[in-house]
Amino acid sequence: MAERGEGGGPVLSRALPERRRWAGAEGAIHAALLLAAGVAVLATVAIASVLFGNSLSFFTAVSPWTFYSGSVWSPDIRGLFGVLPLLVGTLVIAGGAALLGIPLGLGAALYLREYAPAWVRSIVKPVLEILAGVPTIVFGFFALVFVTPALQDWFGASYFNGLSAILVIAFLIVPLVSSLSEDALAAVPSDLREGALALGATRFEASVRVVLPAALSGIGASCLLAFSRAVGETMVVVIAAGVHTDLHADVLRPMTTLAGFVARRATGDLPTGSTLYQSLFAVGLTLFLMTLALNLVSDRLRARFREEYA
């Protein structure tokens, strides 16, 4: 904007002296706000460089091939850094949780959006929000103290086991899936739904065959985000699934994930620069890249969904 327009001309400037001061301050404020927004990029760069930097030193001691193809993770005792047990643990626990939590959240979203009377919505939405706000350590404790004993009785599971974590993380992601999927369903134009109903479809047919497919990319985005959230979940895994790093996929036995290992092993006493210290960052980098890929695909899907109904 031109100086004159900003200051309001010479006469007005003299009449209102504080306006002239403002004209100069505007630029400074603009710059300060831009700087604050820059923190987002700065923090991202900081995360990437911290992870890559330390991983790079780690990969000079342990080759990436040994790291990603090794099936034994025993950093303390045997000095073996094969990340496969952690990777498999992550896929089993996050995959299992997503398999259970996504249909549940989707069902809740579909019901809330297409069926529920207003009073049901007015109760259920806040309850889901509360569930989303409960700290994950509470979920972890719940898994260990209330879910695990039942699994021990029924299936002979061990005290620390993957299934307990899977069940609880599934419920942890339900609010996320349901609120994001509901947004996706809400974005589908109501003409589609009404058209189907007018042609004689039942409400079930209208929601499952017309509305759901129309919202598919948006729902897919929410599912990927939920999976990414499950991949990064830490406390429930550390508390309920244990620290065992044997390579197996038996959910009744102890197992751990990438995030679980980082939280369990980073206890503050590791000397900076040791291979074990750096291995935390290599594991963290693997975790970061996994969630980043999931989030990016999810973003892409959501952008496409927005385009469809813009």
Added chain:
Amino acid sequence: MRPRSRQSRGVREVLFRIGAIACLVAALGVLAVLLGSILVTAAPMLRPELVTNFPSTTNPWRAGYWPAIVGTLYVVALTLLFALPLGVAAGIYLEEYAPPGRLTRLLQAGVANLAGVPSVVFGLLGLALFVRPPLALGPSVIAAALTLTLLVFPYVVVTTQESLRAVPRSLREASLAIGATRWQTIRGQVVPAAAPGLLTGSILAASRALGETAPLIVLGSVVLLTIPPWDLSAPFVVLSVQIYAFIGLPGAGFQAVAAAGMVVLLGMLLLFNGLAIVARNRLQRKR
């Protein structure tokens, strides 16, 4: 596809309704069981000593959360002090100033990416950046607050943007038309109009900071403090990490202590959110 009889379609309709309701009951049931079971476990430990005693690893009846409560309030207050101005400013820039283009897309992508990073990775960032050299602040209150600042920053930005977007354009145009500058318009009209939304965002940030555990464990929290962390550079401990330490101790007594700690934590969350709702209602009534 073969057309189905009316009857079988009706049956499917009913089944679907039952299934959907079952989904809901399951979700709600879990919340009730979750909170109920924790309250029951915690019940014998809910007494004043719980919040006034220091932690103990030998006797659950003497174990308390006093240093952790001080640490939590301190860390969360500092986090908000850093994250709110920063996040609101970034939100204002992105919503009110940012010209469409590559830079804006980059900034927006940074915010979105940051929100999706697992919290434990923020712990690694804090460990390598704040706790160890270059900054070498140690596992201190300030290092914890800085780490949590980065963690809650994207949430503050996104909620700020959402609440600014909800302010009608006419308000901005009217203010600019009578001669206010851009910043005067934002400060005098847009931000006050968006205040209830900003408040919600700050409470969301506070709740996140309050409940986070994993990144703070990674920073190397000290769980057996005998003096509350009054100092910025003092070793920190917070409620969630202290609870985690108690969960790891053997015996039903310490499980009860852990559950009681969760009741305190959830109580604090409830208090925060309750205050926010009251404040938001007052703000909305004033306008």
